[in-house]
Amino acid sequence: MKQPLRDIVGGFYSLLSGMRVTIAQFFKPSVTVHYPHESLQMPARFRGHIELVRDPATGKAVCFACKVCEKSCPSDCITVEGAKLEGAKRKSVTQFRLDFTKCSLCGSCVEACKSNAIRFSRQYNLASTNKDEFVMDLFKRLEAEGQ
Amino acid sequence: MSLPEPFRLLAYLLGIMAFVGLNAAYLVWVERKGAGRFQRRPGPTEVGYAGLLQPIADAVKLLTKQVIVPPGADATLFRLAPVVVLAPALMCLAIIPFGPHLVAREINVGLLLLFAFGSINVMAIMIGGWASRNKYAIISAARVVSQDVAYEIPMLLVVITMLMVTGTMDLNQIVRQQAGAFWNWNLFKLAANPLMPVTFVIFYICMLAETNRAPFDMAEAESELVAGAFTEYAGMGFGVFFMAEYANIVVGCAVATVLFLGGWQSPIGILPGAFWFLLKLYALVFSVVWVRWTFPRTQFYGLLNLSWKILIPIALFTLILSSVMLKLF
Numbered sequence: 001m002k003q004p005l006r007d008i009v010g011g012f013y014s015l016l017s018g019m020r021v022t023i024a025q026f027f028k029p030s031v032t033v034h035y036p037h038e039s040l041q042m043p044a045r046f047r048g049h050i051e052l053v054r055d056p057a058t059g060k061a062v063c064f065a066c067k068v069c070e071k072s073c074p075s076d077c078i079t080v081e082g083a084k085l086e087g088a089k090r091k092s093v094t095q096f097r098l099d100f101t102k103c104s105l106c107g108s109c110v111e112a113c114k115s116n117a118i119r120f121s122r123q124y125n126l127a128s129t130n131k132d133e134f135v136m137d138l139f140k141r142l143e144a145e146g147q
Numbered sequence: 148m149s150l151p152e153p154f155r156l157l158a159y160l161l162g163i164m165a166f167v168g169l170n171a172a173y174l175v176w177v178e179r180k181g182a183g184r185f186q187r188r189p190g191p192t193e194v195g196y197a198g199l200l201q202p203i204a205d206a207v208k209l210l211t212k213q214v215i216v217p218p219g220a221d222a223t224l225f226r227l228a229p230v231v232v233l234a235p236a237l238m239c240l241a242i243i244p245f246g247p248h249l250v251a252r253e254i255n256v257g258l259l260l261l262f263a264f265g266s267i268n269v270m271a272i273m274i275g276g277w278a279s280r281n282k283y284a285i286i287s288a289a290r291v292v293s294q295d296v297a298y299e300i301p302m303l304l305v306v307i308t309m310l311m312v313t314g315t316m317d318l319n320q321i322v323r324q325q326a327g328a329f330w331n332w333n334l335f336k337l338a339a340n341p342l343m344p345v346t347f348v349i350f351y352i353c354m355l356a357e358t359n360r361a362p363f364d365m366a367e368a369e370s371e372l373v374a375g376a377f378t379e380y381a382g383m384g385f386g387v388f389f390m391a392e393y394a395n396i397v398v399g400c401a402v403a404t405v406l407f408l409g410g411w412q413s414p415i416g417i418l419p420g421a422f423w424f425l426l427k428l429y430a431l432v433f434s435v436v437w438v439r440w441t442f443p444r445t446q447f448y449g450l451l452n453l454s455w456k457i458l459i460p461i462a463l464f465t466l467i468l469s470s471v472m473l474k475l476f
Contacts, residue, residue, distance in 0.1 A: 008457055012348075015442070022185050022441040032188040 042122035047105045051121040052096060052142045061142055063093040063117035072112035075102045093139050100126075100134040159251035163240045167233075170397050171390035172202035178436050185440040212382030220379065221278040228275030229380070229387035235264040235271075236394035243401045244319040246411050246421035258316040261402060262306060265357065268395055269295040272359070275388070276376035287375030290365040290447060295357060297454040302353035304462035305346050308469050309406050312339045322410030329414035334407040338476070340469035347407045349462050354399040356454070358392065360435060362442040363450055400431035 065082020082091035183190025191198030244250040276288025356363040411424040
């Protein structure tokens with residue numbers, strides 16, 4: 001007779017302590033980020049799709065179209081075209097096509113680039129109803145950002 | 148109020164329907180906001196200020212949907228079930244004393260009427276589940292019947308205890324007996340029955356079970372039975388079931404307020420009236436939401452064990468104890 005009663009009282013007490021836990025949470029501030037209105041800063045090592053690095057001295061892309069990244073890419077996502085501008089010592093990039101539908105963010109291109117001309121971006125808002133939007137020209141993107 | 152009787156009743160009827168509609172709509176908001184707060188998130192915020200127009204948007208959505216009667220279902224019963232589930236709740240509110248004079252109909256067998264109508268709810272969910280011709284709905288209907296029959300017994304035992312203590316079935320009379328400060332409430336009438344708070348807890352648990360609220364939401368065990376008895380309901384048919392759930396919670400909390408928490412009496416002895424009644428009512432409603440977002444659903448045999456092995460023996464014991472106390476003192 002004693003044990004069942006103790007079970008009932010103990011069980012009821014455990015219910016009450018459970019309710020105490022939840023009411024304590026009730027008055028604490030909310031921890032969620034209200035996405036469309038506010039968004040999180042992506043961490044430094046976040047791997048978005050790659051982007052070209054701008055040379056702070058000249059304002060142009062660091063990339064000189066050596067095509068090492070193109071060769072290093074295991075999925076053939078990258079196509080680089082370059083041209084030698086008048087008076088310049090070496091080539092500069094004119095087209096940097098990334099097919100993000102095939103990219104697995106392995107980072108081989110970033111590792112392969114000796115002059116640190118490409119890096120991971122922190123883009124994560126990538127949704128589209130059109131597949132072609134994921135074939136992007138990173139050079140045009142860089143130019144557009146510069147303006 | 149000196150309106151002639153038919154007009155007075157009509158005014159109260161409209162008032163009750165508005166009260167139920169408003170409560171059903173905005174308790175959904177309270178529930179969602181409460182769920183959000185308990186889970187450390189803001190809850191609905193997009194429609195209107197703090198999501199206050201969300202229930203209206205939901206109602207518009209439900210109203211524009213087609214009401215589908217599944218082929219092979221019993222069309223009459225299928226359409227009847229939402230009506231039968233909501234009507235008793237409206238009926239019960241007609242005799243709840245919101246204030247000293249704010250009651251649609253003062254009946255001297257109020258308590259009896261309340262529980263007579265209150266149990267129709269079970270039958271309505273059973274009709275809905277049965278008429279849907281859906282295996283989940285039928286399993287759910289069977290569960291609801293065994294659950295609500297199991298919980299009706301301790302609840303009525305508690306009510307008999309209260310009847311013996313108060314000596315009347317008139318709800319307004321019961322409230323008047325609890326006049327004065329809060330130690331005059333039935334909850335704290337330890338002289339009449341030292342186990343009065345236990346009685347209240349049993350009543351509260353049974354109220355949760357009778358209204359099919361979590362952790363006893365066997366009727367709509369959405370993780371096991373799709374949506375239980377409401378699986379086949381679309382549009383406003385489902386909406387009415389939803390409204391009825393909240394209307395039944397309001398009725399259950401109102402009865403608990405009247406029986407145990409002194410109804411419209413003020414706890415500090417000043418300004419008794421509808422204000423205090425609503426305050427206590429919504430405090431209880433909040434606790435119902437609180438319980439829902441604290442405990443997971445019980446297993447079915449756990450639910451029946453709780454009733455038959457724990458609540459009924461304790462309720463019987465308090466019944467006997469209070470009759471002995473009445474006889475002795």
